[in-house]
Amino acid sequence: MNSHHQIIKTSPASLFLFCLLILPLSATCNVEKTVVARCIDQERDALLKFKHHIQSDECGLMDLWGNPGTPDCCTWKGVSCSNPSGHVIGLNLSAAPYQKTCLSISVFSPSLSELKFLKYLDLSSNYFYDMEIPSSIGSLVNLIHLNLSDSGFSGDIPHQLGNLSRLTSLDLSRNDELSAQSLNWLSQLTLLRDINLSGTDLSEATDWTQSIGSLSMLEVLQMDHCQLSTPLTSSSILYANLRIVSLSINYYINSSIFQWLFNNSNYSTVKQSLEYLDLSYNSFQGPIPNEIGNLKFLAYLNLSRNSFSRTVPDAMGNMEFLKYLDLSYNSLSSTIPDEIGNLQSLMYMDLSYNSLSGSIPSTLRFSGALETMHSLSYLDLSHNRLEGFAPGDVEDSHSTSHINSSNQLEGPIPSSVGGSSPLLHLDISYNLLQGSIPSAIGDLHSIVHIDLSYNHLQGPIPSSLGGASSISYLDFSNNYLEGAIPISIANLKYLGYLDLSNNYLRGDIPCKLEITKTPYFAKFTYNNLSGSIPIKLSYLGYNAFEGNPNFHMDKFQGRCDDDKHDGNIYLGLYVSIGLGFYTGFWVFCGTLTLKNSWRHAYFRFLDRIIDKIYVVVAVYLARFRRKSQV
Template identity: 40%
Template sequence: MKLHLQHIFTSICVALVAGHAVGDDNLSCKDWERQALLKIKQGLIDDYSHLSSWGNAEDKKNCCKWRGVSCSNQTGHVTSLDLRGTCTPFDTSYLPLRGNISSSLLELKHLNYLDLSCNDFGRNRVPEFIGSLVDLRYLNLTYAGYVGTVPDQLGNLTNLQYLDLRSNYHLDAKSLEWLSHLSLLRYLDLSEMDLSKATDWLQAIFKLPLLIELHLSSCQLVPPPLLLPLTNSTLKSLAVIDLSANYLTSSSLYYWLFNISSTLVKVELSVNNLQGPIPGDFGNMKFLQYLGLGANIFEGGVPNPFGNLSRLQYLDLSLNELNQDLPTIVRNLSGPVQKSLVYLDFGWNRKITGLLPDVTGFSSLRFLNLRDNKLSGSIPKSYGQLPVLFALDLGWNQIEGPVPDFTSSLSLKELYLQGNKLNGTSLGTSIAGLSSLLVLDVSTNSLDGVVSEADMSKLSRLLYLDLSSNSLSLEFSSEWVPPFQLDVIRLGGCKLQSHFPRWLQTQTNVSMIDISHAGILDTIPDWFWDHSHRIEHLNLSHNQIYGILPDLSSKFSEVFASIYLGFNNFSGPIPLFPSNLTALDLSKNSFSGPVSFLCNPTPFLTYLDLSDNLLSGELPDCWKSFGKLSILNMGNNNLSGKVPISMGSLSAVETIHLRNNHLVGKLPKSLKNCTKLTFIDLGQNRLTGKIPAWIGNKLSDLVFLSLSSNEFYGNIPLNICRLARMQILDLSLNNISGNIPECLGNFTAMASEESSSLTITHSFDSYFYPYFDTALLVWKGREFEYKNTLGLVKSIDLSSNKLVGEIPFTLPSLAGLVALNLSRNNLSGLISPNMGRLGSLNFLDLSRNGLSGGIPIALSQLSHLGVLDLSYNFLSGRIPESNHLLTFEASSFAGNAGLCGRPLPRSCPGDDVPGGGDNTGNHDGEDKLIDTGFYVSLGVGIIVGFWGFCGSLILSSSWRYAFFKPVNSIEDWLYVRIATTWARLWR
């Protein structure tokens, strides 16, 4: 973007250095100034020979010809000293000077230009004597490695017009009162200086009437006074203001900002705490060309006055909370601004809705970002016809339909459509003619069809290709030579045919390759490893690649490399890998042999997954070289021996999986040094000893702990109750004895019914991929692997031990508990009615203990309960007749001789006699004197009367005739009486 500021500061710099070049070759510099320069050289460490010309034979006397030195063409005095180094790690043309600047600098009394930027002055303080160079008009100390408080003596430089102190190690200022003396200042940059204590920063700025550019980014500014006096001369020349990354609020900023707005060309307020609607007053800044409001808390949409900003070229409203629909936003930007806008960014608002509107009216638009919102509908054809569009980002919305034809967008260089619902088979033809395209990302959609060689034949400048997570088929012949040289190749999930893609042999500049989930059934050819010297990230996982890996220690990038070969069919021993490895995943293969390769130092390794192989032998005791390791998974192998003591050196480790091996012995005390551990799975080994108390004392961040299926004994240490973040505790299948600690109710995370995340996730220094922990948990009598929902599980499993005593009364306080398994122990006592408070409980197994008493009716309140096992205890009484408890099978209550009632086949006493219902079921208004005993007596009397009287009627026909004649008259009455009595008995 071409701003008028370029012309402004070009003229400033020209004025500052005018006359520096020597006009007469015979004019020599002053002797005392030459001596001063040589003393300055002595105080510096010149590793890269920048000052080699100072004092050499050819120009020994004429210092005006020394590198970085300029003199007046009238007097010969040194007026300019330019010792700037390099500011970027990739620029090797200038490299930094080190050491200190000598006070001999003061001998250069006519110096008006001093540039010491981009050097390393050893974290020393800014020299106070610089404040004595009163002729200075230009001072640049940016990226110079200075620390401490900026000296007030800089306020003596009253001729200064340009001051840049940005980006040092840690500069601060308690006050900026000294700044107010620099009344000629036009350019000021104090970015990244700590001004949190300089409450007078704005007052000092207001005393700089000629100031044109102001940069105070990342200065921890305190909010300015709400009502600061303004004068007609206040900042009347200010064109650029950058207050980004200071977390300023709107109430204290807008008042003075909109009162100095008449000359503003650039306003950068990103990364603050500005909130509420976007003020329409920005629309009154008639010279405004650049407006940065990203990363704030703005709501609503774009005000109507923005449409009148006829010079606005750059508008950034990303990372806010705008919720206006996009068609309305575009409508509010209609008018003169449509013709001027070059850069338009509404990305990452996440609440902007609506269909994609027509944007052809924005004829100058080169960059359009609408990423990560809630846009829907299809992409209009007009988006493929914007004449000067450089970059289009519609990623991570809800856009459907096919990819439109972009072949008319000949200037398009970056196209991001990932994370939508795009479908259809037209991708190949839609992008076929984009000869300027550098980046193509259509990943994570529903695209299918074929991408052919012809579709890619004109993409000669393509550097970044991401077609992953679609159903695309890439039909490239083995002889195809692509027209491009890719840097990033991401084709995970695409169909690449069964053979290893031979066209990759032509790509010699690749830094990243992901062809996972691609259906490859082949070996890796040797040429691939020979072309791996630039690869920083390789993902060939989830294929059917087989064979034996060669020695890779001399392959891959010289910077860092991450390698993912999991879920394949590799076999043989694990080879040596390069020492600069940051991530290695060889899981779910058939690698065999020892893991001694680990003792080849890999100090940058953060992620190591060797799980689910056939590895054997002992764990090596050389973990001291893995200081950055965060993820360690060696589960499901045949590893033996003890857990090495040196594993306690893994100070950065967050998760350790050693499950299902043959490890023996006690846990080493050194593991208490792994204080960042959140996940430990040592289940299914033969570890022994008591559960260490230091687990609770030192590993306070633990979320998951499994020591199941080992040989631990002794009591559960009370210290384990300190693990407030614990969500899953599995100590099952050991020889643990004693009582269950009452303090288990202190597991704060289990007391909450909500979970912070679906998964248990770890970040590590690798390329794109977080690590999701997995765990095997017993559920409904079977083992299930949990990964995508592991973060929702809150479980305690103490089953199959030798625990005694009662179930702790504190356990019902764990309202978020999903599974509780205390089966196969020697627990006694009653089941507390408070168990009904475990509202999230889905799995409850208390079987095979010595519990007694009745089943509390409160268990029927557990509406989420899907698995219940109370079998083989000493429970008694009636099973509560709740609809929920009756859904469980009889096996859930079997082995309790005293239990009765459904669903058991054993009835409770009285259930087989009419009227045997529970007398607690009487309803209001019924005669409560008529109880069960009454109806039993009535039954006995009926039987005796029947055989004493009615039997005679059967034997004598005359009696029978005489009796039934009057009985017929009361037949109806008797029928009604019996029916009503039976109904009452049924109730």
């Protein structure tokens, strides 16, 4: 012990020399001083008291807590200590990484309040049996981060949390029975940067706007599904650091929030900082304000499931960093503005379930999207009143999902659709498309979903379809397709959904066709198919084949043609063996019959062989008898 104190008091030069000498023996030597953090006994006992009230630990988070082999609590899983003081400063028992509930706790031990130096506390994704959040947490005045999300807490949020004046991050989300009658305590958390109260019942917290407005450092505001009853107004302060605002599924929030966003004294700064805005599932009405186009640094915008009307603002074309845009399930009308094509960073766009009309802008067609919107991978324009169709080249398209169903699109499917190799999902059903299915569709090697149903498509199903071997969902129903079902369709080994009903298809169903992916679905009804049910589709039932007058639903197909060819191969093999035996036999026997000298020599040879065998057998039998008599 004395030598240890001498080392600490030595001069830096001597200590440096000492480290050089013992470096091979110790990799932990420090030029200034060597200190090993060890747990404080009082805090160790507090942690063990907390463990004592844990009913179950499904993830083994506390297996080593209190183990004789690990007396130092600073080495326990989830515990972090200060170096060199040894005080516990972090406790992370979150079950989120395990994707299941780890800890079940029926009594929240007040012993955690003894961890006076605790800065980080994460108990998320565990189960606390619908207990209230303990008010004793408010005594942990050094806390910087508090996460109690998805943990089964209920009741009112304790106002004592307002004592955590150093808190910068607070997450109480996804506790479905949690509520608050007032958020006045929030105004004391002046350093708060990130708050998430999503799922908390705030229907009675009419002071939420004033409380949020007092958080001058706030960067992230998440209050989804909170039953907010009082709207934000321009009188509520909007702070310049705000990056994320998520207020979805509140129903009572209306268009007055735009006054808060756009008529605020800090608006000029906020439009440079706001990156994420989610106002979906609310009660917005009227037009989307043009000012939203001034949020040039916005990357995520979700205004879906509201009652917005009129047009999509041209000013949205100014949002050059926008990557995600969802305006679906509104009442937007008129045309899609050409300016939308200026969104070169856009990766996801959903304008479905509106009343948009007119032609699709050239920038959103197969040919146009690849010219300007290189990043667009998901496009949904379904359930509108859009007209026309976009022939063109798609050889360089990066789109993975193109959904344009339930419109009034006309004309043929572009013959070069197969050039869009990354395409995974193509749905242009419920339109007025004409012409044939292009053979290039077989070049879509990555596609998994194709729906061309309810159009006016004609001609045969291209035999090249078998080249799109990744397809799991295929719907060509309710068209005017004719001809035979191509044998190559049996190459679709991942097929789980197939609907070819209500066409004019004829001939047999390919016997090797198989629906392999669950849930199984196949439908061939109301065509002109003949033949019988393939053995591999016998489990589908008669309903899958009805409406084909020449089809025998009471019979099953025999072996496939390829199997018959295999039988012919075996037949040929047997014939060859028979002919070979017949020829060899008569070549040998015929020679012996016609040439006397060969016949006599052959039989003399056989006689000598038989005599030798007889002598050998007689000798062995004689020896055996003698041994038996002895």
